[in-house]
Amino acid sequence: MARGKTALSPDLPFPPTLPQAGNRSKRDCIANTIRNAISTGLLSAQGRLPSSRTLADRWHVSRGTVEAAFDRLCSEGYITRTPGSGTRVSAAVPDSFLPSLTADLHKPNDRLAADVLDRGMLLTSAEAPVQAGIPFIARLAAPDLLRASHWHKHAAEAAKDSGTIDADFMPTRGLYPLRQQVAAYLGVFRGLLCRPEDIFITSGIRHAIDAVARVLLEPSSKVAIEDPGYPGASQIFELAGADMVDIAVDEYGMKVADLEKHPDISLVYTTPAHQSPLGVTMSVDRRESLLKWSHQNQGWIIEDDYDGEFSFQSAPLPALKSQDQHQRVIYCSSFNKTVAANLRVGFMVVPPALQNRMLALSEMIGSPVSGTTQLALAAFMASGDFSSHLRRCRQAYQQRRDVLIRELERHASGKYNVTGGHAGFHFILWLKPGTDEQDIVNQAATVGIALQSLGSLCRRASFGPAFIMGYSALSLSQARFSGRKLGLILGASS
Numbered sequence: 001m002a003r004g005k006t007a008l009s010p011d012l013p014f015p016p017t018l019p020q021a022g023n024r025s026k027r028d029c030i031a032n033t034i035r036n037a038i039s040t041g042l043l044s045a046q047g048r049l050p051s052s053r054t055l056a057d058r059w060h061v062s063r064g065t066v067e068a069a070f071d072r073l074c075s076e077g078y079i080t081r082t083p084g085s086g087t088r089v090s091a092a093v094p095d096s097f098l099p100s101l102t103a104d105l106h107k108p109n110d111r112l113a114a115d116v117l118d119r120g121m122l123l124t125s126a127e128a129p130v131q132a133g134i135p136f137i138a139r140l141a142a143p144d145l146l147r148a149s150h151w152h153k154h155a156a157e158a159a160k161d162s163g164t165i166d167a168d169f170m171p172t173r174g175l176y177p178l179r180q181q182v183a184a185y186l187g188v189f190r191g192l193l194c195r196p197e198d199i200f201i202t203s204g205i206r207h208a209i210d211a212v213a214r215v216l217l218e219p220s221s222k223v224a225i226e227d228p229g230y231p232g233a234s235q236i237f238e239l240a241g242a243d244m245v246d247i248a249v250d251e252y253g254m255k256v257a258d259l260e261k262h263p264d265i266s267l268v269y270t271t272p273a274h275q276s277p278l279g280v281t282m283s284v285d286r287r288e289s290l291l292k293w294s295h296q297n298q299g300w301i302i303e304d305d306y307d308g309e310f311s312f313q314s315a316p317l318p319a320l321k322s323q324d325q326h327q328r329v330i331y332c333s334s335f336n337k338t339v340a341a342n343l344r345v346g347f348m349v350v351p352p353a354l355q356n357r358m359l360a361l362s363e364m365i366g367s368p369v370s371g372t373t374q375l376a377l378a379a380f381m382a383s384g385d386f387s388s389h390l391r392r393c394r395q396a397y398q399q400r401r402d403v404l405i406r407e408l409e410r411h412a413s414g415k416y417n418v419t420g421g422h423a424g425f426h427f428i429l430w431l432k433p434g435t436d437e438q439d440i441v442n443q444a445a446t447v448g449i450a451l452q453s454l455g456s457l458c459r460r461a462s463f464g465p466a467f468i469m470g471y472s473a474l475s476l477s478q479a480r481f482s483g484r485k486l487g488l489i490l491g492a493s494s
């Protein structure tokens with residue numbers, strides 16, 4: 001990074017959440033982006049920042065907002081401001097915020113949970129949040145597809161029945177009727193045969209990952225994660241004090257052979273059905289190798305099946321867990337993805353060897369989901385309303401994807417490539433090498449489109465310009481309208 005009077009800004013990323021933020025949070029978005037750029041080394045110590053006027057012009061915010069963000073960073077010690085010499089990155093950055101990329105430099109006792117949580121806040125707020133109705137960060141369950149009348153009918157019945165739930169009927173691993181429905185559903189939809197006894201109800205996938213981390217990990221345990229990958233998982237492992245091992249991903253999924261380079265890995269976290277974020281499906285060979293690795297090394301695997309339900313072209317491959325002869329896979333999934341993002345119910349299938357410890361943990365923490373919600377969900381599944389809801393979603397998501405791709409093709413043919421679009425809530429849009437990614441982000445923001453760069457989910461991996469395109473929670477007309485807008489921007493790009 002150049003020093004002296006040269007502005008540092010060309011590689012300062014556009015704050016991803018800025019277009020949707022209110023005035024106060026605009027300041028926070030800007031502060032987070034700059035803080036993140038400093039702590040990841042994008043802006044180097046004592047380097048000069050662009051002026052508040054330049055950033056205000058570039059990001060279409062008031063100069064006062066940028067000044068407020070600068071003031072905040074100044075008070076936190078990240079930057080210093082001297083009249084006549086401008087704004088510079090401090091010589092010594094507060095190290096409590098250094099991100100996980102530099103975790104190797106930390107001594108184990110530096111990694112207090114509080115530090116990890118502070119850093120987690122930073123990373124989370126620097127990331128574009130998924131949001132319904134906002135192109136193209138709308139990669140979540142579509143709120144418009146859940147038939148309120150169906151859900152309300154079951155919820156009302158459950159509310160009546162919930163008086164019958166007493167302490168004995170309310171096991172902390174989840175109500176039996178729901179676990180029974182989940183077991184039946186997994187057999188039919190994911191080829192996974194398990195018993196209700198193997199299932200633990202959680203508040204979602206992250207809750208399941210956290211429970212597994214508590215049960216299995218010790219400080220400095222080695223956890224293999226996909227790179228690029230889902231930051232929500234790596235943050236939880238870090239919170240448990242684990243050391244992350246980044247494993248690259250190619251068109252066949254996680255490069256399982258690379259696990260052999262790290263003989264002390266105790267846990268692998270993977271998204272085999274539709275890799276998050278690249279969208280590739282783990283090949284059958286890699287699945288076999290991964291299961292073999294876990295058996296030979298007595299390692300554990302977390303299978304995050306976050307959107308495995310929504311496969312458009314053909315039936316999805318059965319879950320990895322369905323081939324798990326040696327019971328080394330903890331399978332996690334979530335109704336937050338299939339029913340509604342705010343439902344906050346998920347589940348995990350726990351191998352017998354871990355069940356006692358998991359049960360002890362559940363007893364300590366208590367049930368994460370109300371009995372009424374569990375009963376409502378069990379009835380929703382038993383009635384067949386859940387499977388018809390899944391069918392409706394699968395069809396609607398496919399239509400939304402197709403409309404978006406058609407618009408891009410119409411206006412920007414030859415300027416991009418799409419991969420990972422055969423399933424789920426998103427695909428990857430690859431721009432031609434050399435395209436100015438930040439310029440496209442900025443132009444899109446002016447027409448209300450938020451683009452999340454693939455690079456924001458990479459740790460060591462590096463790719464050409466690309467975006468994660470979430471479409472599931474857009475209406476057809478939003479997908480068409482914004483697809484056209486983005487197509488026109490891409491079409492005019494050089």
Ligand SMILES: Cc1ncc(COP(=O)(O)O)c(C=O)c1O
Pocket residue numbers: 130203204205206207230232271276304306333334335336337346
């Ligand atoms: C790959 C992946 N796993 C898990 C989750 C979180 O699921 P939950 O809300 O059920 O914790 C997300 C959220 O976007 C995700 O992308």
